[in-house]
Amino acid sequence: MRAERISRWLIAIPMALLAIATIYPMVYAVNIALKDRREYVLDRLGVTTTFNIQNFVDAWNQANMGRYYLNSIIVTVISVAIILILASMAGYAISHLTFRGSRVMFLIILGTMMIPFQVIMVPFIKLMADLGTINTYQGLIIAYVSQFLPFTVFFMASFYSGIPKEITEAARVDGNNLWGVWGRIMLPLGKPALLSMGILNALFCWNDILIALLVMQSPDQRTVMVGVSALRGQYPDNVPTYLAGVLLVVLPLVVVYLIFQRQITAGVTAGATKG
Template sequence: MRRQRAAMWAIAAPMMVLAVATIYPILFGLNVSLKTRKDYVLDRLGATQTINLQNYADAWVNADMGRYFLNTIIVTGVSVVLLLVLASMCGYALSHLAFRGSRAVFFVILGMMMIPFQVIMVPTVKVLSDFGLIDTFPGLILAYVAQFLPFTVYFMTSYYAGIPKELTEAARVDGNGLFGVWWRIMVPSGKPALVSMGILNALFIWNDILIALLIMQSPEKRTVMVGVSTLRGQYPDNVPTYIAGVMLAVLPIIVVYLVFQRQITAGVTAGATKG
């Protein structure tokens, strides 16, 4: 009994430390964002004695956060849809269709996952510039799809590998073509993985600064995280307003994760088990 308790505490203690390390910055930022500028200067670490929502109004209106949110929603939505469609099709092909070189293609995709964006960012910008896609939403969407597609394809391939081939072969016998099998069998069967990948990719894209900063040069086309990064220059001596902008940017991420955390866990667990 004592050994079991000791083992439980050995696992629980690091998890509690990790939870505190994750939650504390959010609570600290919320506390700072509700302070007035004077209160923050007098007491930076103490709990706020007021609820100053004007910081949020200033960050939203003066920094044009509404436009940044709209830009990010458009880019994120289109990118995620393209990622899921392409990855689902590729995963079906690599896991159920026998063709020469399929294994080599899969290993190439694995290799692409190990290349950080910093290594390919100059060629990426050069290619997009040659096609006239710099400072355009299609260019940013293509950059996101290219960056996150390898991992999504790998995950969907691993998940689809657990679906019996007899199921797809029976669908072919019933008269379905490749597209019909993918649409009627693979997409419904892969729904948990698709939901997980959709949420994870949406979080990755929403949080990105580097790719958006390289490609989108016009202020009116900035995404929300790039817009928030510019708030520091607009309010160099007003930290509460800047932190309020940061809280506005991360709030949708927190809400999405809290709402869909079960789907994320279920999809990732199922993908790991089937892969």
């Protein structure tokens, strides 16, 4: 009994320290963002007493955050929708359909997951420029779909492989074609995995800086993460305003995760254990 308690403490203490290390930066950022410049200079680590909300107003108005938010929302929603539709179709085909080259196709998808974006960055931007998609929503959407689709296809194929083929074969016997089986059987059964992948891909697209910085080179076309990164240059001596802008960007991610954390965990666990 005593050994069991000791083992629990040995697990609980590192996890508690990890939780503190994760939460502290957010608490620190909130505390600094609520200070005015004078209080920040005089006491950086102390708890704020001014609660200066004006920092958030300045970060939103002067950094054009409204425009950046709109750009990110448009690109993220469309990119995630395309990724989920294509990944669901490909996952169904790879896991339940037998056709020539299916195994090779799956290996190619796995191979693309191993290639860092930095390796293909130069030819990718050259291709985007040749296609005339620099500084366009289409260009950034194509970039996100091409980068995040392979992992989503792999995940959906792993999830769908846990669905017995007898179900899809019975649907075919009942008169459904491939589209009917996908729409009536695979999509409803794949909702947990699709929800998890939708949330994760939305976070990936929202958090991205490198791809968005390369494709969206015009200031008006920046996404919210690129815009908040530029705040550091605009306010080099006004850290509270800069951190207020960071919090404006991070807040939607925190809210989404708090709302959908169970779905994310359940979907990832299901995708990891099926196959």
